[in-house]
Amino acid sequence: MHEPDITLIASLIGEPARARMLTALMSGKALTATELSLEADITAQTASSHLAKLVEGSLLSVRKQGRHKYFQLKNQRVAGLIEQLLTLSSEITLKTHTGPADPYLRQARVCYDHIAGELGIQLYDALAEANYIEDKQVETLLTPDGADFFEQLGVCIHTLRKKKRPICKSCLDWSERRNHLAGSLGQWILTDALERGWLQRVPDSRALMLDKIRGNLFAKTYGIAFTGNTEK
Incomplete structure (x- = not known):
């Protein structure tokens, strides 16, 4: 039987920049990668890499509107x-x-x-x-x-x-x-x-x-x- 692996979630949340972005999204608002990079005090390129991992790990959802992508916490459980x-x-x-x-x-x-x-x-x-x-x-x-x-x-x-x-x-x-x-x-x-x-x-x-x-x-x-x- 496959055991749940909490190390994946722990590693995603435990990285300081990603933790700051996740905390910023606790406001309930959808934020762009640029806005989240400012929250985490990192470059936009680095933020995009982190955000891709958070989306892949099902911690964030993303939607595109116009020229921008907006990120939110995946759900109430997160x-x-x-x-x-x-x-x-x-x-x-x-x-x-x-x-x-x-x-x-x-x-x-x-x-x-x-x-x-x-x-x-x-x-x-x-x-x-x-x-x-x-x-x-x-x-x-x-x-x-x-x-x-x-x-x-x-x-x-x-x-x-x-x-x-x-x-x-x-x-x-x-x-x-x-x-x-x-x-x-x-x-x-x-x-x-x-x-x-x-x-x-x-x-x-x-x-x-x-x-x-x-x-x-x-x-x-x-x-x-x-x-x-x-x-x-």
Whole structure:
């Protein structure tokens, strides 16, 4: 029987330049080879070689649009692996301070396609407190009350249930060491908040900020009292 070979994945992720490019793609955005070369502080030619290996190793997907090729993490499983490695690496190298040093990233950031940081933790806790999700340690479930709540917000729960991806999934937060909400519902919450203008992306960063005027609607909708990053 053929045994899984983790050395291939380890060697792909373990190279410093490739690790920096993978981390940059945790923003959920598609980036060009040139943009990723700047993130990794390497030449465009070297970046192209690294990216080809990451695509071949099924860690990245690539699509061509116009004259450019855009690279993204292959899927949520890859994003989850990178987030777990970030968590583990900070535990090994930093004994008293976990997660990113940037306070804006610690307060609210994108974790591939859902909300992380202090805001993500508050969101998860508020949903659990309202009995909209149930944390069963090994899995996180959407409750009937939660299904009703999100249906009222515009979510088609029936459509989410047909997807292979779990509706709710807990993701151990890199900085807070507590769960935030991933899964298709976590993705929907972030996408919806950005479309409504409740949250704003910080340019060239994974950080998120509450809109100065509309951000209170996000907090009110989900029953949280976040006082962190606010758009100036």
